[in-house]
Amino acid sequence: xxxxxxxxxxxxxxxxxxxxxxxxxxxxxxxxxxxxxxxxxxxxxxxxxxxxxxxxxxxxxxxxxxxxxxxxxxxxxxxxxxxxxxxxxxxxxxxxxxxxxxxxxxxxxxxxxxxxxxxxxxxxxxxxxxxxxxxxxxxxxxxxxxxxxxxxxxxxxxxxxxxxxxxxxxxxxxxxxxxxxxxxxxxxxxxxxxxxxxxxxxxxxxxxxxxxxxxxxxxxxxxxxxxxxxxxxxxxxxxxxxxxxxxxxxxxxxxxxxxxxxxxxxxxxxxxxxxxxxxxxxxxxxxxxxxxxxxxxxxxxxxxxxxxxxxxxxxxxxxxxxxxxxxxxxxxxxxxxxxxxxxxxxxxxxxxxxxxxxxxxxxxxxxxxxxxxxxxxxxxxxxxxxxxxxxxxxxxxxxxxxxxxxxxxxxxxxxxxxxxxxxxxxxxxxxxxxxxxxxxxxxxxxxxxxxxxxxxxxxxxxxxxxxxxxxxxxxxxxxxxxxxxxxxxxxxxxxxxxxxxxxxxxxxxxxxxxxxxxxxxxxxxxxxxxxxxxxxxxxxxxxxxxxxxxxxxxxxxxxxxxxxxxxxxxxxxxxxxxxxxxxxxxxxxxxxxxxxxxxxxxxxxxxxxxxxxxxxxxxxxxxxxxxxxxxxxxxxxxxxxxxxxxxxxxxxxxxxxxxxxxxxxxxxxxxxxxxxxxxxxxxxxxxxxxxxxxxxxxxxxxxxxxxxxxxxxxxxxxxxxxxxxxxxxxxxxxxxxxxxxxxxxxxxxxxxxxxxxxxxxxxxxxxxxxxxxxxxxxxxxxxxxxxxxxxxxxxxxxxxxxxxxxxxxxxxxxxxxxxxxxxxxxxxxxxxxxxxxxxxxxxxxxxxxxxxxxxxxxxxxxxxxxxxxxxxxxxxxxxxxxxxxxxxxxxxxxxxxxxxxxxxxxxxxxxxxxxxxxxxxxxxxxxxxxxxxxxxxxxxxxxxxxxxxxxxxxxxxxxxxxxxxxxxxxxxxxxxxx
Numbered sequence: 001x002x003x004x005x006x007x008x009x010x011x012x013x014x015x016x017x018x019x020x021x022x023x024x025x026x027x028x029x030x031x032x033x034x035x036x037x038x039x040x041x042x043x044x045x046x047x048x049x050x051x052x053x054x055x056x057x058x059x060x061x062x063x064x065x066x067x068x069x070x071x072x073x074x075x076x077x078x079x080x081x082x083x084x085x086x087x088x089x090x091x092x093x094x095x096x097x098x099x100x101x102x103x104x105x106x107x108x109x110x111x112x113x114x115x116x117x118x119x120x121x122x123x124x125x126x127x128x129x130x131x132x133x134x135x136x137x138x139x140x141x142x143x144x145x146x147x148x149x150x151x152x153x154x155x156x157x158x159x160x161x162x163x164x165x166x167x168x169x170x171x172x173x174x175x176x177x178x179x180x181x182x183x184x185x186x187x188x189x190x191x192x193x194x195x196x197x198x199x200x201x202x203x204x205x206x207x208x209x210x211x212x213x214x215x216x217x218x219x220x221x222x223x224x225x226x227x228x229x230x231x232x233x234x235x236x237x238x239x240x241x242x243x244x245x246x247x248x249x250x251x252x253x254x255x256x257x258x259x260x261x262x263x264x265x266x267x268x269x270x271x272x273x274x275x276x277x278x279x280x281x282x283x284x285x286x287x288x289x290x291x292x293x294x295x296x297x298x299x300x301x302x303x304x305x306x307x308x309x310x311x312x313x314x315x316x317x318x319x320x321x322x323x324x325x326x327x328x329x330x331x332x333x334x335x336x337x338x339x340x341x342x343x344x345x346x347x348x349x350x351x352x353x354x355x356x357x358x359x360x361x362x363x364x365x366x367x368x369x370x371x372x373x374x375x376x377x378x379x380x381x382x383x384x385x386x387x388x389x390x391x392x393x394x395x396x397x398x399x400x401x402x403x404x405x406x407x408x409x410x411x412x413x414x415x416x417x418x419x420x421x422x423x424x425x426x427x428x429x430x431x432x433x434x435x436x437x438x439x440x441x442x443x444x445x446x447x448x449x450x451x452x453x454x455x456x457x458x459x460x461x462x463x464x465x466x467x468x469x470x471x472x473x474x475x476x477x478x479x480x481x482x483x484x485x486x487x488x489x490x491x492x493x494x495x496x497x498x499x500x501x502x503x504x505x506x507x508x509x510x511x512x513x514x515x516x517x518x519x520x521x522x523x524x525x526x527x528x529x530x531x532x533x534x535x536x537x538x539x540x541x542x543x544x545x546x547x548x549x550x551x552x553x554x555x556x557x558x559x560x561x562x563x564x565x566x567x568x569x570x571x572x573x574x575x576x577x578x579x580x581x582x583x584x585x586x587x588x589x590x591x592x593x594x595x596x597x598x599x600x601x602x603x604x605x606x607x608x609x610x611x612x613x614x615x616x617x618x619x620x621x622x623x624x625x626x627x628x629x630x631x632x633x634x635x636x637x638x639x640x641x642x643x644x645x646x647x648x649x650x651x652x653x654x655x656x657x658x659x660x661x662x663x664x665x666x667x668x669x670x671x672x673x674x675x676x677x678x679x680x681x682x683x684x685x686x687x688x689x690x691x692x693x694x695x696x697x698x699x700x701x702x703x704x705x706x707x708x709x710x711x712x713x714x715x716x717x718x719x720x721x722x723x724x725x726x727x728x729x730x731x732x733x734x735x736x737x738x739x740x741x742x743x744x745x746x747x748x749x750x751x752x753x754x755x756x757x758x759x760x761x762x763x764x765x766x767x768x769x770x771x772x773x774x775x776x777x778x779x780x781x782x783x784x785x786x787x788x789x790x791x792x793x794x795x796x797x798x799x800x801x802x803x804x805x806x807x808x809x810x811x812x813x814x815x816x817x818x819x820x821x822x823x824x825x826x827x828x829x830x831x832x833x834x835x836x837x838x839x840x841x842x843x844x845x846x847x848x849x850x851x852x853x854x855x856x857x858x859x860x861x862x863x864x865x866x867x868x869x870x871x872x873x874x875x876x877x878x879x880x881x882x883x884x885x886x887x888x889x890x891x892x893x894x895x896x897x898x899x900x901x902x903x904x905x906x907x908x909x910x911x912x913x914x915x916x917x918x919x920x921x922x923x924x925x926x927x928x929x930x931x932x933x934x935x936x937x938x939x940x941x942x943x944x945x946x947x948x949x950x951x952x953x954x955x956x957x958x959x960x961x962x963x964x965x966x967x968x969x970x971x972x973x974x975x976x977x978x
Contacts, residue, residue, distance in 0.1 A: 008159040008160055009142075009157050009158060009159040009196075012159075012160055012197050013142075013157040013158070013159070013160070013195060013196060013197045013233070014128060014142055014143060014157045016197060016233070016234075017126075017143060017155065017157070017195070017233060017237060018126055018128065018143070020234065020237050020238070020241075021124075021126045021145075021237065021241060022126075024237075024238075024241060024242055024243070025120075025124060025243060026124040026125065026126045026145070026241075027123075027124065027125045027126070028125075028126050028127075028128075029125060029126075029127050030127070030128060030129060031127050031128055031129035031130035031131060031140070032129070032131075034046065034127060034130065037049070041131060041132065041133040041138075041966060042132060042133055042134050042184070043132075044132055044151050044182075044184055044185040044188065045073070045074065045149055045150060045151065045188065046125075046146060046149035047070070047074075047149065048149070049123055049125075049146070049148060049149030050070070050073070050113070050148055050149035050150060051066060051070060051149075052123075052149075053113065053114075053122070053123060053148035053149065054066055054069055054070070054111065054112075054113065057112040057113075057114075057115055057121070058109075058111050058112055060100070060102055060109070061098075061100065061109075061111060062100055065098045065100055065111070068098060069096050069098065069111050072091065072096060073088070073091065073096075073113075076088055076187055078187075081179065081183050081186055081187065081205060081206075082205065082206060082256075082262075082263050082265065083263075084183075084187040085186065085187055085188075085189065085205055085265065086256045086263065086265070088187055088188055089190070089254065089256070091113065092113055092114065092150075092190075092250070093116075093250070093251050093254075095110035095111055095112055095113075096110065096111045096113070097109070097110055097111070098111055113148060113150065114147055114148055114150075114247065114250075116247050116251045117319075119243035119244045119246075119247050120243060122147055122148055122243070122247075123146075123147065123148050123149070124145070124146075124147055124243060125145070125146040125147075126143060126144070126145050126146075127143065127144045127145075127146065128142060128143050129142075130144050132182050132185055133966055133970075134181075134182060134184070137181060137838060137970060137973075138970070139177075139178050139181055139182050139185075141154045141155070141156060141178060142155055142156055142157040143155035143157065145241070147246075147247075150188050151185060151188050151189065152188065152189065152190045152250070153189070153190060153191060153192065153193065153241075154175065154178065154185070154186075154189060154192045154193075155192070155193040155194075155195065156171040156172075156174050156175050156192070156193070156194050156195070157171070157195055157196070158170050158171045158194070158195070158196040159196060160196045160197050160198045167194075167196035167198065167199045168194050168196070168199050168201050168209060168212065169209050171194030171195065171196070172194050172201075172203065172207075172208070172209040172212055173209070174194075175192050175194060175203075176208075179205060179206070186205050189205055190204075190249075190250050190254065190267075191203065191204050191249075191254075191267050192204070192205075193236065193240075194209075194212060195232075195233045195236070196233075197231050197232075197233045198231060198232065198233075199232055199233075200214075200215065200231075200232045200233040200235075200236040200237075201213060201214055201215075201236075202215055202236065202240060202267065203267070204254075204265040204266065204267050205265055206264070206265065207265075208648075210460070210646065210648070213267075213269045213270070213459070213460075213461075214232070214236075214269075214270065214459050214460070215232075215235065215236040215239050215240055215270045216232075216235060216270055216459070217235070217239060217270050217271070217274050218235050218236075218238035218239035219239065219270075219273070219274040219277055219278070220277065220281070221238050221239070221242075223235065225238075226238045239270060239273075245273075248277075249267065249268065249273065251317070252276075252310060252313050252314045252317060253267060253268035253272070253273055253276075253310050253313075254266070254267055254268075255306065255309065255310075255346040255347070256346065256347065257342075257345050257346050258345050260596070260597075266306065268306070268307075268310055269302070269303060269459075269461065271298060271302065271449070271451040271455075271459075271461075272298075272303055272306060272307045272310055273310075274449060275296045275298065275307055275311075275448060275449035275451070276307065276310045276311045276314055278448050278449050279294065279296065279311055279426060279448050279449075280311075280314055280315075280318070282294060282448060283315075283398075283424060284318075284320070289395050289422055289424070291445065292424040292445075293424050293425040293426055293427070293444045293445040294426065294427070294444055294445040294446055294447060294448035295426075295427040295428075295429060295433065295440060295441065295444050295445065295446070295447050295448060296426070296427070296428050296429070296447075296448050296449050297429050297430075297431075297432050297433065297447060297449070297450050297451070298428075298430065298449070298450075298451040298456075299430060299431075299451055299452060299453045299455075299456045299462065299641075300430035300431070300462075300637070300638065300641035300644065301430075301456065301461065301462040301618075301641055301644045301645050301646075302451055302456045302461045302462060303461070304402070304428055304429075304430055305338065305339055305342045305402075306342065306346075307428070308328065308339065308400050308402070308428055309342060309343055309346055309348060311400065311426070312326050312328075312343070312348065312371065312400070313348065315398055316371075321396060322368065322396060323368050323369040323396075324368060324369075324396040324397060324398055325364075325367070325368055325369065325370050325371075325372070325392075325394065325396065325397045325398070326370070326371045326372065326397075326398050326400070327364070327372045327374065327397060327398070327399045327400070327420070327423070328340075328343075328351075328371070328372070328373050328374070328399075328400050328401075328402070329374055329375070329376050329399060329400070329401045329402065329416070330373075330374075330375060330376065330401075330402045330403065331375065331376045331377070331402075331403060332375070332615070333375065334612075334613075334617070335402060335403070335615075336353070336373060336374070336375050339373065339402060340353050340373045343371070343373070348371065349371075350370075350371060351371045351372075351373055352370060352371065352372050352373065353373045353374070354372060354373065354374040354375075354378055356378065357378050357380055360372070360374050360378045360379070361389070361391060361419075364391040364392055364419060364420065365391050365392060368394070368396060376401070376412045376416075377412070379412045379415040379416050379419065380412075380415070381415065387418075388414075388415040388418045388419055389418070389419065390418060390419060390421065391419045391420065392419070392420050392423075393421060393422055394420075394422060394423070395422040395423070395424075397420050397422070397423035397424070398423065398424045398426065399416065399420065399423050399424065399425045399426065400426045400428060401425065401426070401427050401428065401444070402428050402429075403428070403429055403430065403431075403615075413443045417443075425443060425444050425445075426444065426448075427440060427443070427444035430637075430638065430641065431634045431637040431638060431672075432450075432452075432672050432673065432676035432677065433447075434633065434634075434671035434672055435671055435672065435673060436671060452675075452676060452678070453676075453677065453678065453679050453680050454678050454679040456644075457679060460646065461646070462641075462644040462645065462646065463643075463644055463645070463646055463650055463651060463652050463653055464644075464652050464653070464679065464682060465640050465641075465643055465644050465652065465653040465654070465655060465680065465681055465682070466652055466653070466654050466655070466681070466682050466683065466684045466686070466687065466739075467640075467654070467655040467656075467657055467662045467665075467681045467682070467683060467684065468654065468655070468656050468657065468662075468683070468684045469657045469660070469662050469663065470523060470527070470656055470657070470658060471519065471520060471523055471658055475658070475659065475660035475663070511544050511545075511548060511628070511629075511659075512544070512545060512547055512548045512551065514551060514555075517548065517551045517552060517555055518555050518559075520552075520626075520628060520658050521552060521555035521556055521559055522559060523658075524539075524541065524556075524626050524656075525556070525559055525560045525562070527624075527626075527656060528562070528605070528606075528624070530742050531624070531654075531742070532623055532624050532654075533599070533605070534778075534779040534780045534783070535623070535649060535650075535738070535778050535779045535780065536598060536599045536600065536621075536649075536779065537599070537621055537622065537623035537624070537647075537650065538595060538599065538604075538605050538606070538607075538619070538621050538622050538623070539605060539606050539607075539622065539623070539624045539625070539626060540606070540607050540608075540609065540613070540622055540624070540625045540626070540642060540643075541556075541564075541606060541607070541608040541609070541625075541626045541628070542609055542610070542614065542625060542626065542627050542628060542629050542631075542639065543608065543609070543610055543628055543629060544610070544628060544629035544630070544659075545610060546568045546569070546578060546610050547578070548610070548628070548629075549566055549568055549608050549609060549610045550566060550568075550577060550578055550581060552566075552608050552628075553566040553581065553608050556606060556608070562603075562605045562606060563603045563604045563605055563606075564604070564605065564606035564607070564608055565591045565595070565604060565606070565607055565608070566581045566608045566609075567583065567588055567591065567592075567607060567608070567609055567612050567613055568581065568609065568610050568611075568612060569610075569611065569612060570582040570583070591604065591607070592607075592613075592617075592619070595607055595619055595621075595622075596619045596620075596621060597621075598621065599621075607619075607622075610629075613642075614635070614638065614639045614642070615635075615638040615639070617642060618645055619642070619645070620645035620646060620647040620650070621647055621650075622642055622643055622645070622653075623643060623647075623650055623652075623653055623654060624643060624653070624654045624655075624656060625639065625640065625642055625643050625653075625654070625655050625656070626656045626658065627639070627655055627656065627657050627658065627659060627661060628658040628659050629659055630659060630661065631661055631668070632661070632667070632668035632669070633668065633669065633671050633672075636661065636668050636669065637669070637677070637680060640653070640655050640680070640681060643655065649778060651735050651738070651739060651778075652739055654684070655681065662681065662683070665681060684739075684740070684743075685745075687736055687739055687740055688740070688745055690736055691733075691736040691737065691739075691740055691746070691749065694729070694732045694733040694735075694736050695733055695736075695749050695752060697729045697732070697733070698726070698729040698730050698732075698733045698752075698756055699752055699756075701716055701717070701722070701726050701729075702716060702759075707755060710758075710759070710762060711817055711819075711820040713759045713762075714759060714762045714763050714766055714820075714823075715819060715820065715823065717759070717763045717767070718767070718823055723763065723767065723769060726760075727760075730756055730760055731777075733749075733753070733756070734753070734757075734777045734778065734781045735778070737749060737750075737753055737778075737780075737781055738777065738778030738779075738780050738781045741780045741781070741784075742780070750784070753781065753784065753785070754784065754785060754788040757781075757784070757785030757788065757789070758785070758788060758789060761785070761789060766823060766824050766827055767823075767827045818865045818866055818869050819865060821869050822858075822865060822868050822869050822872060825869070825872040825873065825875075825876060826851070826855065826872060828876075829847070829851055829872065829875055829876065829879070830851070832879060833847055833848050833851070838970070838974055839897060839971075839974055839975070840882075840896070840897035840900060841897075841901070841967070841971075842897070842900040842901050842903075842904045843882065843897070843900050847875065847878075847879070850875065851875065854868060854871050854872065882896070886899070889911070889915055890915065891915065891918060894922070894975040894976065895918055895919070895922050897971055897975065898918045898921060898922055898968065898971060898975075899914060899915060899918040901964075901967060901968065901971065902914050902917055902918055902921075905956060905957075905960060905964055906954075906955060906956065909955060913955075917950075917954055920950055921947060921950060921968060922976075924943065924946045924947060924950065925943060925947075925972045925976050926976065928942060928943040928946065929943075929972075929976050933977075934973045934977055940969065943969070943972070944965055944969055947965050947968055947969070948961060948962075948965050951964060951965065
């Protein structure tokens with residue numbers, strides 16, 4: 001039966017997307033129509049189309065080399081999927097090299113698989129219901145996009161009727177399952193799309209749902225050009241799948257970056273693609289060379305370094321730029337290292353790092369084609385002449401300057417201009433240009449692209465940052481030194497206070513007071529233990545001076561068992577109390593590497609700093625910054641952004657303010673345009689109204705229900721759509737609770753959270769709902785619910801009871817109402833069918849049909865509830881006796897599913913004949929199987945051939961032999977796997 005949800009998925013999502021692609025010049029075919037172009041059901045490449053494209057795009061190629069190229073594509077040697085995918089990407093974008101004699105002796109030639117220069121000179125095909133079968137089963141992606149016969153994109157469509165949270169989540173879950181079951185298809189995949197029309201996101205192999213990105217801008221198209229009221233899906237398709245954009249994204253906006261001991265495939269986000277394309281458009285279409293530059297402001301944490309990389313790749317590839325010189329400039333050594341390493345890790349060819357002032361001058365004079373990384377400080381004037389020399393008058397130099405607004409550039413920008421007067425200057429910044437800063441736009445030009453703090457949070461590219469002022473009696477900013485002094489030293493008599501004041505009364509002395517630092521250190525430990533550590537995150541402490549930072553380290557070691565590291569600048573004349581904390585570069589890098597690891601893998605919980613690691617330092621696991629120093633303007637924005645990186649189960653970053661910065665936030669950020677810094681920092685109390693709203697939305701489901709009646713509450717969640725809506729509401733409420741707990745303001749909602757958690761776990765058990773799992777909640781919420789369930793003696797902490805277990809009968813006896821019994825049995829049967837369908841498709845498919853008939857009869861009031869309970873109990877009993885039935889036929893547990901499948905195909909034949917055929921076929925399988933045979937094509941080929949031969953000698957209709965063989969092979973892979 002086709003559900004309304006399925007109909008909506010087909011009509012409102014799939015068909016709409018196909019029509020849009022057809023309007024953009026794609027050919028459309030229904031999947032089965034391509035069977036004539038495939039040798040087997042496991043083929044994922046349309047070989048004839050690919051071979052035709054190779055010969056058309058490389059007219060010089062010989063037949064032998066064509067075959068060689070095809071072999072290298074079809075048989076990629078790799079140890080895992082990511083390695084195979086990267087190897088194919090190299091072939092696709094940088095071409096395959098073959099040796100061929102073109103009349104002047106043999107030499108290497110590059111073979112194009114796609115014409116990136118002329119997008120229209122390729123074959124674009126969108127296909128629905130394209131079945132791919134192997135030993136692990138059959139998958140049928142909703143849509144696939146082929147270019148020249150290569151399956152480059154897989155699209156999973158979900159019904160807009162699903163709740164908001166599940167639309168993309170279920171789509172990505174399906175795509176991840178496809179990657180596990182059909183690894184071969186995803187060797188060639190460039191990216192995937194999960195869409196429900198109302199929501200649409202794009203991601204790459206291996207990515208989880210949270211890493212799939214929105215595509216909100218169809219640049220260079222304007223939204224109005226897409227159509228009236230375009231949906232998110234319409235915008236994504238227009239932005240990603242126009243022929244030019246699709247090939248541009250594949251060729252210039254994909255990188256493979258090593259990260260945490262594994263390789264991650266990254267596709268540009270829409271703002272990165274837009275910024276690079278805008279920069280290129282400005283460069284190419286500028287009226288004069290001075291108008292080519294500009295500033296890209298993308299808020300910190302949104303991938304600025306990769307945007308620079310994508311632009312560099314694009315500049316290097318554009319033929320009209322004739323291999324330009326690229327110069328990347330930063331103002332700090334760690335940033336220089338970071339960007340250089342990003343370029344190297346992502347495979348950018350030959351970036352050269354200037355080691356000194358003289359080497360920079362040499363590199364800048366070496367001519368076109370070089371990529372140079374340098375610190376701005378290396379553009380120093382000549383000590384003797386006091387001037388900087390002109391090094392190149394070429395217009396084909398592109399200078400990308402990171403954090404281009406900073407004051408250091410003002411004095412050195414002229415030297416860069418002197419050295420390269422005709423170069424194009426492109427500024428990149430993670431913080432906006434302030435209202436008074438005329439020099440940045442004068443040096444670089446106007447904004448090329450903006451991606452604000454609020455936009456990044458809305459898109460999920462960064463998490464919001466909240467602040468909390470703690471221990472206000474110890475705050476420094478905004479108070480007179482006399483007030484601070486009198487409060488701090490109130491225990492001394494007046495005469496002694498006067499003596500101390502004369503000698504020590506300055507702000508620094510008070511901030512570094514051991515007593516004050518000790519009090520704050522104690523508060524940090526308590527706050528970290530109750531708010532941050534439960535969810536597995538780490539912390540950074542920022543002190544006003546190196547001495548204060550060292551004191552924090554001492555106090556943290558004295559007062560807690562948490563491992564911490566002090567990372568400060570070293571000076572040769574440091575005293576012993578600072579010298580003990582000096583680190584070599586390698587030691588510092590090792591501590592940073594350790595800090596980035598999960599707390600379960602590495603106990604290093606705190607990094608204590610003064611100036612170092614306040615900028616240019618990305619550690620997504622850092623959730624909180626304990627701030628005890630004055631920061632404002634750019635420094636404040638850059639520092640707090642240490643906590644805004646996304647991480648698993650991290651919903652927000654937090655600044656805990658001990659200095660008093662947050663009380664003067666408007667003043668601290670006053671130099672910026674208000675809209676540019678909107679949402680930069682929010683008080684933690686601002687979450688309370690949202691918590692109240694989310695609480696109300698979740699409790700609404702039980703407004704007219706007796707909450708002491710657990711069965712009645714669970715029954716509310718029986719319809720799948722209601723269950724999905726409730727799940728979204730609960731997760732939002734739990735997210736806000738996890739953020740606010742254990743503050744007292746969360747207390748009024750705790751009892752309701754416990755109640756909801758209990759109902760949710762009972763619903764998970766009854767309805768076999770995998771997604772309803774308290775492990776998905778934040779640790780503080782999870783512990784609270786788990787303790788409540790334990791105290792309530794509710795045995796739903798573990799997996800639901802197996803329907804075939806004797807304990808299931810005990811559960812039924814405990815269940816008081818017939819409605820609850822029917823519901824429990826119905827969903828237990830559904831779950832059993834779901835997990836056993838592949839083992840015995842004939843039996844469990846018929847069982848599923850029978851179940852649907854019973855449920856429909858009950859809904860149509862054609863059956864009393866007691867009769868439904870009896871009928872369901874009969875189905876449960878039948879499921880328990882399937883093995884016994886096989887034994888009655890003289891068949892083993894493994895053989896019986898084969899017998900049932902053959903019986904359904906040979907309905908007119910007598911049972912004995914079908915039983916004999918079952919024995920013959922399973923004997924063939926037994927004789928051919930070897931260790932790990934399901935992964936060995938030659939073994940499967942022989943087994944398939946013998947099965948087919950046997951079926952031809954039986955009375956199986958000839959037109960069903962091919963399909964039946966595949967079904968039997970699928971069963972063999974499950975029941976006879978070694």
